[in-house]
Amino acid sequence: xxxxxxxxxxxxxxxxxxxxxxxxxxxxxxxxxxxxxxxxxxxxxxxxxxxxxxxxxxxxxxxxxxxxxxxxxxxxxxxxxxxxxxxxxxxxxxxxxxxxxxxxxxxxxxxxxxxxxxxxxxxxxxxxxxxxxxxxxxxxxxxxxxxxxxxxxxxxxxxxxxxxxxxxxxxxxxxxxxxxxxxxxxxxxxxxxxxxxxxxxxxxxxxxxxxxxxxxx
Amino acid sequence: xxxxxxxxxxxxxxxxxxxxxxxxxxxxxxxxxxxxxxxxxxxxxxxxxxxxxxxxxxxxxxxxxxxxxxxxxxxxxxxxxxxxxxxxxxxxxxxxxxxxxxxxxxxxxxxxxxxxxxxxxxxxxxxxxxxxxxxxxxxxxxxxxxxxxxxxxxxxxxxxxxxxxxxxxxxxxxxxxxxxxxxxxxxxxxxxxxxxxxxxxxxxxxxxxxxxxxxxxxxxxxxxxxxxxxxxxxxxxxxxxxxx
Ligand SMILES: Nc1ncnc2c1ncn2[C@@H]1O[C@H](COP(=O)(O)OP(=O)(O)OP(=O)(O)O)[C@@H](O)[C@H]1O
Ligand SMILES: [Mg+2]
Numbered sequence: 532x533x534x535x536x537x538x539x540x541x542x543x544x545x546x547x548x549x550x551x552x553x554x555x556x557x558x559x560x561x562x563x564x565x566x567x568x569x570x571x572x573x574x575x576x577x578x579x580x581x582x583x584x585x586x587x588x589x590x591x592x593x594x595x596x597x598x599x600x601x602x603x604x605x606x607x608x609x610x611x612x613x614x615x616x617x618x619x620x621x622x623x624x625x626x627x628x629x630x631x632x633x634x635x636x637x638x639x640x641x642x643x644x645x646x647x648x649x650x651x652x653x654x655x656x657x658x659x660x661x662x663x664x665x666x667x668x669x670x671x672x673x674x675x676x677x678x679x680x681x682x683x684x685x686x687x688x689x690x691x692x693x694x695x696x697x698x699x700x701x702x703x704x705x706x707x708x709x710x711x712x713x714x715x716x717x718x719x720x721x722x723x724x725x726x727x728x729x730x731x732x733x734x735x736x737x738x739x740x741x742x743x744x745x746x747x748x
Numbered sequence: 749x750x751x752x753x754x755x756x757x758x759x760x761x762x763x764x765x766x767x768x769x770x771x772x773x774x775x776x777x778x779x780x781x782x783x784x785x786x787x788x789x790x791x792x793x794x795x796x797x798x799x800x801x802x803x804x805x806x807x808x809x810x811x812x813x814x815x816x817x818x819x820x821x822x823x824x825x826x827x828x829x830x831x832x833x834x835x836x837x838x839x840x841x842x843x844x845x846x847x848x849x850x851x852x853x854x855x856x857x858x859x860x861x862x863x864x865x866x867x868x869x870x871x872x873x874x875x876x877x878x879x880x881x882x883x884x885x886x887x888x889x890x891x892x893x894x895x896x897x898x899x900x901x902x903x904x905x906x907x908x909x910x911x912x913x914x915x916x917x918x919x920x921x922x923x924x925x926x927x928x929x930x931x932x933x934x935x936x937x938x939x940x941x942x943x944x945x946x947x948x949x950x951x952x953x954x955x956x957x958x959x960x961x962x963x964x965x966x967x968x969x970x971x972x973x974x975x976x977x978x979x980x981x982x983x984x985x986x987x988x989x990x991x992x
Contacts, residue, residue, distance in 0.1 A: 652972045
């Protein structure tokens with residue numbers, strides 16, 4: 532996935548120091564997305580050159596290794612929203628880039644449901660074209676070609692099922708939040724924001740509470 | 749425009765137990781258009797199809813077919829209207845088990861008191877169109893699922909209706925049979941210009957349509973016109989490329 536949009540998405544929450552961005556990205560997307568500091572800074576340079584972020588010097592606090600604070604500009608926010616609300620069209624990028632889009636949109640100001648629906652429509656367009664190609668093919672002489680299209684159709688179908696699952700999981704999460712206020716918990720010493728508070732965290736918390744109540748009796 | 753739904757509302761139950769299955773749905777179906785309706789389970793897809801076909805009473809709103817408001821029709825008129833203008837296809841085929849394929853197809857014509865000779869001709873044509881020539885004297889229990897659905901399609905088109913309403917028509921079929929039924933439906937549309945409105949969960953089937961309407965919680969939340977938005981050349985070269 533493109534580091535550019537990952538950084539913009541993190542900065543859209545609040546300004547960050549360059550060295551914090553790597554950690555934030557990895558926390559958000561998992562270690563598969565691990566990038567080195569070199570990539571972070573070269574991307575920040577380009578973003579600054581294009582007017583999508585600005586940097587300001589701040590007073591050094593807590594032995595921070597650098598004092599540059601990066602802030603997203605309105606143009607950067609526009610660019611980010613455009614990324615969120617355009618479907619991924621490169622077939623190879625779907626797995627990585629779209630996953631990043633969904634996860635990063637959870638803590639952004641765009642609706643994740645919109646992100647899913649926009650991709651769903653793009654996948655349906657692709658399925659429509661594939662179906663047309665298959666209808667035009669002659670089964671008597673183009674069987675390998677038809678089988679190749681079948682495979683592409685099934686891959687697209689799998690993606691669409693995954694979109695449905697993402698949507699269903701989001702609905703479940705919303706129901707959980709409706710049921711009560713969420714409590715901040717610490718994991719690996721890191722504070723988890725409510726949006727990162729998974730159903731599993733909540734169940735675990737409830738189990739612990741029940742265990743405590745039980746012992747007290 | 750062949751069909752129009754205006755501000756359709758459908759509620760089931762009363763008082764605190766009321767379920768709003770459809771909540772202010774407005775849509776238009778053009779002549780010869782193939783529209784798919786998608787949405788999560790319980791979003792009101794079947795309800796919408798039933799109301800469009802005059803199979804269930806409307807809480808409020810209108811359905812117009814060929815400019816005629818069907819909500820004002822009396823029971824008997826409505827039944828005649830349905831047989832003349834609408835062909836229904838269901839997931840479970842809904843054939844009469846004691847009748848042969850041919851007799852099932854003839855049913856709508858029989859009910860309309862059609863002349864014997866006209867009936868024979870139309871039934872023969874419909875059976876031929878769905879590719880069941882050798883099977884016309886079989887009972888539903890002697891036919892495969894795919895063949896039974898073909899009989900149901902022949903029955904739906906025998907009156908030459910202006911619109912076909914199909915609810916998960918391939919839901920009980922395996923992929924190859926499902927594809928054959930979809931090819932059949934889309935060919936029928938191309939040949940005789942009937943409009944098709946099809947409810948489906950399956951994106952592979954929805955991909956045959958010209959337009960997709962997305963329902964959620966009884967409302968239309970989005971729609972998409974299919975075709976022309978994707979680079980076919982790129983797609984082909986990508987696919988061909990991955991074989992070598
Ligand atoms: N006869 C009925 N009485 C009461 N409620 C009904 C009735 N028929 C449907 N409903 C309710 O109306 C809503 C819409 O139902 P509908 O059958 O149209 O959904 P659907 O989109 O076709 O779902 P599925 O994909 O599962 O077939 C649901 O909440 C359902 O429970
Ligand atoms: Mg249904």
